[in-house]
Amino acid sequence: xxxxxxxxxxxxxxxxxxxxxxxxxxxxxxxxxxxxxxxxxxxxxxxxxxxxxxxxxxxxxxxxxxxxxxxxxxxxxxxxxxxxxxxxxxxxxxxxxxxxxxxxxxxxxxxxxxxxxxxxxxxxxxxxxxxxxxxxxxxxxxxxxxxxxxxxxxxxxxxxxxxxxxxxxxxxxxxxxxxxxxxxxxxxxxxxxxxxxxxxxxxxxxxxxxxxxxxxxxxxxxxxxxxxxxxxxxxxxxxxxxxxxxxxxxxxxxxxxxxxxxxxxxxxxxxxxxxxxxxxxxxxxxxxxxxxxxxxxxxxxxxxxxxxxxxxxxxxxxxxxxxxxxxxxxxxxxxxxx
Numbered sequence: 001x002x003x004x005x006x007x008x009x010x011x012x013x014x015x016x017x018x019x020x021x022x023x024x025x026x027x028x029x030x031x032x033x034x035x036x037x038x039x040x041x042x043x044x045x046x047x048x049x050x051x052x053x054x055x056x057x058x059x060x061x062x063x064x065x066x067x068x069x070x071x072x073x074x075x076x077x078x079x080x081x082x083x084x085x086x087x088x089x090x091x092x093x094x095x096x097x098x099x100x101x102x103x104x105x106x107x108x109x110x111x112x113x114x115x116x117x118x119x120x121x122x123x124x125x126x127x128x129x130x131x132x133x134x135x136x137x138x139x140x141x142x143x144x145x146x147x148x149x150x151x152x153x154x155x156x157x158x159x160x161x162x163x164x165x166x167x168x169x170x171x172x173x174x175x176x177x178x179x180x181x182x183x184x185x186x187x188x189x190x191x192x193x194x195x196x197x198x199x200x201x202x203x204x205x206x207x208x209x210x211x212x213x214x215x216x217x218x219x220x221x222x223x224x225x226x227x228x229x230x231x232x233x234x235x236x237x238x239x240x241x242x243x244x245x246x247x248x249x250x251x252x253x254x255x256x257x258x259x260x261x262x263x264x265x266x267x268x269x270x271x272x273x274x275x276x277x278x279x280x281x282x283x284x285x286x287x288x289x290x291x292x293x294x295x296x297x298x299x300x301x302x303x304x305x306x307x308x309x310x311x312x313x314x315x316x317x318x319x320x321x322x323x324x325x326x327x328x329x330x331x332x333x334x335x336x337x338x
Contacts (some may be wrong), residue, residue, distance in 0.1 A: 034250035087113035087129035
């Protein structure tokens with residue numbers, strides 16, 4: 001018997017899986033932490049140009065309390081100003097955490113290639129890493145050389161007259177274990193058809209933020225899952241003695257995760273994300289990059305800390321990319337420095 005699509009999508013496990021990649025949904029859920037998985041793949045990083053400034057605008061002008069909904073509408077229906085970076089090669093996935101929360105992270109040369117390409121891309125550019133370009137059919141891609149770089153910029157595609165995109169796409173999808181096909185081809189993901197499985201659902205829940213799980217449990221409508229709320233964000237930059245050794249990176253991240261989680265629990269905080277990519281995603285990350293080596297905060301955090309003024313030192317103002325007006329920036333001083 002076929003289950004109606006509306007009923008499938010209403011299952012909690014389907015809603016939870018919507019927040020996770022197939023690598024996790026169909027993973028082996030090894031109890032070992034950290035656990036490591038190796039595979040070959042293509043990594044695409046899509047950057048919405050001006051997203052930081054746009055988010056700032058909606059967070060400060062939440063008229064009718066619809067800032068989050070309007071931001072989601074823009075992302076869903078009008079994502080055209082994008083920058084793409086593609087890399088291919090060996091990829092390593094790390095899974096770490098504790099008995100209640102899990103996190104995943106991809107590392108490897110492909111990730112490093114995408115990170116290095118971020119400064120080469122402008123709006124609407126598609127940048128290919130050296131390895132990705134080497135694997136391409138060069139008769140079908142016209143590129144532009146980037147001075148002093150091995151990465152290249154895609155100018156346009158030039159498929160031959162006999163090229164059949166549908167056949168080519170179908171052939172590519174045979175390498176993907178969980179791509180919808182046949183009777184399921186109208187689904188975006190096979191994960192949209194997951195049957196109820198309490199054990200699998202419990203495993204997947206560990207990867208999703210508690211606030212999202214609560215909204216799913218409350219049967220919140222999908223269009224209202226997004227929200228803008230005041231939060232305090234702390235960026236922690238980890239430096240590794242041996243960047244090329246997975247076992248060193250994995251052990252260090254696992255230890256840091258456990259310690260940071262124990263500290264955050266006191267204030268009911270939680271780790272939001274862990275990544276090996278220094279793309280500047282918001283004001284907190286921008287301050288970390290523009291004021292390296294010190295602990296900084298904005299004026300809202302300064303005012304809300306309720307600490308004496310001598311715990312802080314106002315820093316020279318800097319123009320930070322994507323931030324219209326950061327306001328005063330303060331250095332948080334230690335007991336010995338104040």
